[in-house]
Amino acid sequence: MKSQPTSNPIRVGTGVDELRQAFLDNLTCALGRLRTFSSTHDYYLALALTVRDHVVFRAVGNVEEGMAKGIRRVAYLSAEFLPGPHLANHLLNLGITEAAREALGGLGIDLDVVLAAEVEPGLGNGGLGRLASCYLDSLATVGVQSIGYGIRYEFGIFQQSIRDGWQVESADKWLQGGNPWEIHRPGVAREVKFGGHTETWVDDCGRSRVRWVPAFVIRGEAYDTPISGYESDICTLMRLWKAEAGESFDFEAFNHGDYYRAVEQKVDSENLSKVLYPNDELHRGKELRLKQQFFFTSCALQDMLRVHQMSGGTPDNFHEGWAVQLNDTHPAVAVAELMRLLVDEQAIGWTRAWEITCKTFSYTNHTLLPEALEKWPVAIFGGLLPRHLEMIYEINSRFLDEVRRTFPGDGDKVARLSLIDESGPRYVRMAHLACAGSHTINGVAALHSDLLQQTVLADFAALWPEKFTNVTNGVTPRRFVALANPGLAGLLARHAGKDWPGNLDELLALEACVKDAGFRHEWREVKLANKRRLAAVIASRTGIEVSPDSLFDVQVKRIHEYKRQHLNLLHILSLYLAIKRDPKAPVVPRTFIFGGKAAPGYFMAKRIIRLVTAITALVNEDRDVAGRITVVFFPNFNVGNAHYVYPAAELSEQISLAGTEASGTGNMKMSLNGALTIGTLDGANVEIREAVGEENFFLFGLTTPEVAARKSGGYRPRDLYEADPVLREVINFLANGGLGGDPELFRPLVYNLLDSDPYLALADFRSYLEAQRRVGELWSDPDAWTTCSVLNVARMGRFSSDRAVREYCQRIWKVNAKPVNA
Numbered sequence: 001m002k003s004q005p006t007s008n009p010i011r012v013g014t015g016v017d018e019l020r021q022a023f024l025d026n027l028t029c030a031l032g033r034l035r036t037f038s039s040t041h042d043y044y045l046a047l048a049l050t051v052r053d054h055v056v057f058r059a060v061g062n063v064e065e066g067m068a069k070g071i072r073r074v075a076y077l078s079a080e081f082l083p084g085p086h087l088a089n090h091l092l093n094l095g096i097t098e099a100a101r102e103a104l105g106g107l108g109i110d111l112d113v114v115l116a117a118e119v120e121p122g123l124g125n126g127g128l129g130r131l132a133s134c135y136l137d138s139l140a141t142v143g144v145q146s147i148g149y150g151i152r153y154e155f156g157i158f159q160q161s162i163r164d165g166w167q168v169e170s171a172d173k174w175l176q177g178g179n180p181w182e183i184h185r186p187g188v189a190r191e192v193k194f195g196g197h198t199e200t201w202v203d204d205c206g207r208s209r210v211r212w213v214p215a216f217v218i219r220g221e222a223y224d225t226p227i228s229g230y231e232s233d234i235c236t237l238m239r240l241w242k243a244e245a246g247e248s249f250d251f252e253a254f255n256h257g258d259y260y261r262a263v264e265q266k267v268d269s270e271n272l273s274k275v276l277y278p279n280d281e282l283h284r285g286k287e288l289r290l291k292q293q294f295f296f297t298s299c300a301l302q303d304m305l306r307v308h309q310m311s312g313g314t315p316d317n318f319h320e321g322w323a324v325q326l327n328d329t330h331p332a333v334a335v336a337e338l339m340r341l342l343v344d345e346q347a348i349g350w351t352r353a354w355e356i357t358c359k360t361f362s363y364t365n366h367t368l369l370p371e372a373l374e375k376w377p378v379a380i381f382g383g384l385l386p387r388h389l390e391m392i393y394e395i396n397s398r399f400l401d402e403v404r405r406t407f408p409g410d411g412d413k414v415a416r417l418s419l420i421d422e423s424g425p426r427y428v429r430m431a432h433l434a435c436a437g438s439h440t441i442n443g444v445a446a447l448h449s450d451l452l453q454q455t456v457l458a459d460f461a462a463l464w465p466e467k468f469t470n471v472t473n474g475v476t477p478r479r480f481v482a483l484a485n486p487g488l489a490g491l492l493a494r495h496a497g498k499d500w501p502g503n504l505d506e507l508l509a510l511e512a513c514v515k516d517a518g519f520r521h522e523w524r525e526v527k528l529a530n531k532r533r534l535a536a537v538i539a540s541r542t543g544i545e546v547s548p549d550s551l552f553d554v555q556v557k558r559i560h561e562y563k564r565q566h567l568n569l570l571h572i573l574s575l576y577l578a579i580k581r582d583p584k585a586p587v588v589p590r591t592f593i594f595g596g597k598a599a600p601g602y603f604m605a606k607r608i609i610r611l612v613t614a615i616t617a618l619v620n621e622d623r624d625v626a627g628r629i630t631v632v633f634f635p636n637f638n639v640g641n642a643h644y645v646y647p648a649a650e651l652s653e654q655i656s657l658a659g660t661e662a663s664g665t666g667n668m669k670m671s672l673n674g675a676l677t678i679g680t681l682d683g684a685n686v687e688i689r690e691a692v693g694e695e696n697f698f699l700f701g702l703t704t705p706e707v708a709a710r711k712s713g714g715y716r717p718r719d720l721y722e723a724d725p726v727l728r729e730v731i732n733f734l735a736n737g738g739l740g741g742d743p744e745l746f747r748p749l750v751y752n753l754l755d756s757d758p759y760l761a762l763a764d765f766r767s768y769l770e771a772q773r774r775v776g777e778l779w780s781d782p783d784a785w786t787t788c789s790v791l792n793v794a795r796m797g798r799f800s801s802d803r804a805v806r807e808y809c810q811r812i813w814k815v816n817a818k819p820v821n822a
Helices: 016-030 040-069 087-095 097-105 113-117 127-141 252-256 261-275 285-308 314-323 334-345 350-360 377-383 388-407 411-417 430-436 446-454 457-464 479-482 486-496 504-513 517-542 564-579 604-620 639-648 666-672 685-690 705-714 719-724 724-735 747-753 761-779 782-796 801-813
Strands: 073-077 146-151 159-163 166-170 185-194 198-201 208-213 216-228 235-245 322-327 361-364 376-377 427-429 441-443 468-470 552-556 589-595 629-633 649-652 676-679 698-700
Touching: 016 040, 016 097, 016 676, 040 087, 040 097, 040 113, 040 235, 073 127, 073 285, 073 430, 073 676, 087 097, 087 113, 087 127, 087 216, 097 113, 097 801, 113 185, 113 361, 127 146, 127 216, 127 235, 127 322, 127 801, 146 285, 146 479, 166 604, 166 639, 185 285, 198 388, 198 639, 208 334, 208 388, 216 261, 216 285, 216 639, 235 261, 235 285, 235 486, 252 376, 261 285, 285 314, 285 376, 314 322, 322 350, 322 801, 334 350, 334 361, 334 388, 334 430, 350 361, 350 388, 350 430, 361 430, 376 377, 376 639, 377 388, 377 427, 388 411, 388 430, 388 457, 411 457, 411 801, 427 430, 427 801, 441 446, 446 457, 446 468, 446 685, 479 486, 479 639, 479 666, 486 504, 517 629, 517 639, 552 639, 552 761, 564 589, 564 604, 564 629, 564 724, 589 639, 604 747, 639 666, 649 666, 666 676, 666 685, 666 782, 676 685, 676 782, 685 698, 698 761, 719 747, 719 761, 724 747, 724 761, 761 782
Parallel strands: 073 146, 073 322, 146 235, 322 361, 361 441, 441 468, 552 589, 552 649, 589 629, 649 676, 676 698
Antiparallel strands: 159 166, 185 216, 198 208, 216 235, 376 427
């Protein structure tokens, strides 16, 4: 072990007796509970505090080492994290799972029951937040000093339930039972300004300076959650900020009997960190989202400057102490904030401050959809951040001078590159600010990075081609195999060696096993056990009985038109109608499993969920299809529920329109658990197909160039409807009230498909059906299917988040990571 602080070793002993005693001490002393009256939740809290001691012990040692060496740290700025339940992950990383099981077992307590009592943090929405958490896990695993900065949301995105077929949202009260993993740091607090005005002044050196006089100030308090690495002495920190009022109580208002105004400032300030992704359709929602983004980035940068100076650095060499990654555009305002801190508060000249800023930041883009690139109305931005708007105008002026020198006479390019969109009402373009202020811009899959330079950021790529690179996303195999799929994890250890969780390339050894009939049988038994486990969970939560012997066809991800859940549903209806025409039609028994949340204000996405539930009611209650087709909507999909779904999946639906998905990580998680992919050449599907082999991937659909050609040629989806009798039958069934009895219920979906079909579901329909036919043929040959499944897992090594983080370290952050299996 590396340098660690001196401490009482009993608190971090790893023996069974030591863990048991620490657990009992925490139950009694930290929680004040008697065993006789303790609940399972009490046991969870006591064990969590016991394990936290081990993790914090390492984290404190890391801080000492980092301060002594003055090494460069990585700061990962993300509006969301989705870490999932912590306890089992820490036990695995520390190598004390079995010792903890025995320690509790000696007290008559079942570790698995205790683990199930943990409520996962509601800090993220989907892939973006889960990727951020995978990277924190891998940063610790590969041995990099790092911090993930974000917001401590009191309420997560929302809890999803299904009522009368519709998605219903309720508050995600994830903090209600306490959070034993976080350490409140009231002494680590930062002031964040909003509103007001700016004024010029002259300092003692005769320099003209700008002072920001805010209308109000919010206090950000730090909450630290240590993130352990696998078989590593390094811990990363997830430092989240909670908003507090500068003054929590107005005594003057209270004394005058105005009790509401006495606490009004506290209530308004705390709203800032109340909920993840407030609805931004209205003006107040837009303001709140911008305030959230500035709040956590300002807190983070102030904190980094403090740490840097405590480590012996100066503001002038800030970039030597920190590499800061912008996870999408949400933290892009950090570019303007660092400039303000350096120029206004540290009195560094503009040119030098801009050099420091550009050497500090790098930017990850996660979308090819122009509408998903954030931009803020100038009036809102200037009202909340007047000094930053001035900064952005100055950055833009200097930047556009460079553009004019590089592309003389090209006024259109100047307008397209400007940080301010002036094509109509003026907006601040956050992706443009991130590009201008970063030394590196990366996409998250090879195809995505290429398209990024050809489409939404083409002008920046023409200006600065050297800035662009690719780092294909990855996922942690610890969370999504070792924890989620213990049966497969044990099989992998026996045949590929015990080191595979820290070096996924070790799984290549499985290729030598595929011809072994005994191994293939063992592989199928593991998958069947996982399917039985998921079937039991589905039955308990939805009341739907599914057959573990059927093909588990899974599409779990955020509900969005571009992800094309409705294409999957059209296929299901085609199967249903085929059976109704001919009850003896050859249909492979399948269980179609959907999961994912629709944004509360996204009409079409919520209608797609309603279509899933309508088809569920239709199909599951029809005797003609009983035992052949079953449809399930698995509500409230999150990391904990993913532990059931990914290991049981056999067919992974990755069917977004080519050229729309940046990468995807669910595709990696399911393939790593032995599912075969049916998918388009979109996002990381391209690289997964290359890795696992074309013969082990069900390809369908238009390519990205074909999509562009189809759209530019005048796409008419109604022509496809008229020409294809199967498609016409399905669409007519939807349009005529065949589902739910109300012909108006799904008319918006029908009209959308026939009149515009923005994501070309109808254009890919026939190709998709053909690919699904090939799926059925292969499924009918268990040995052939198993061989493909094994090869999928064996060849997934490149999709570890450890590999991705090492690439960031080498090519972008310029920090050292420890060698594999060091």
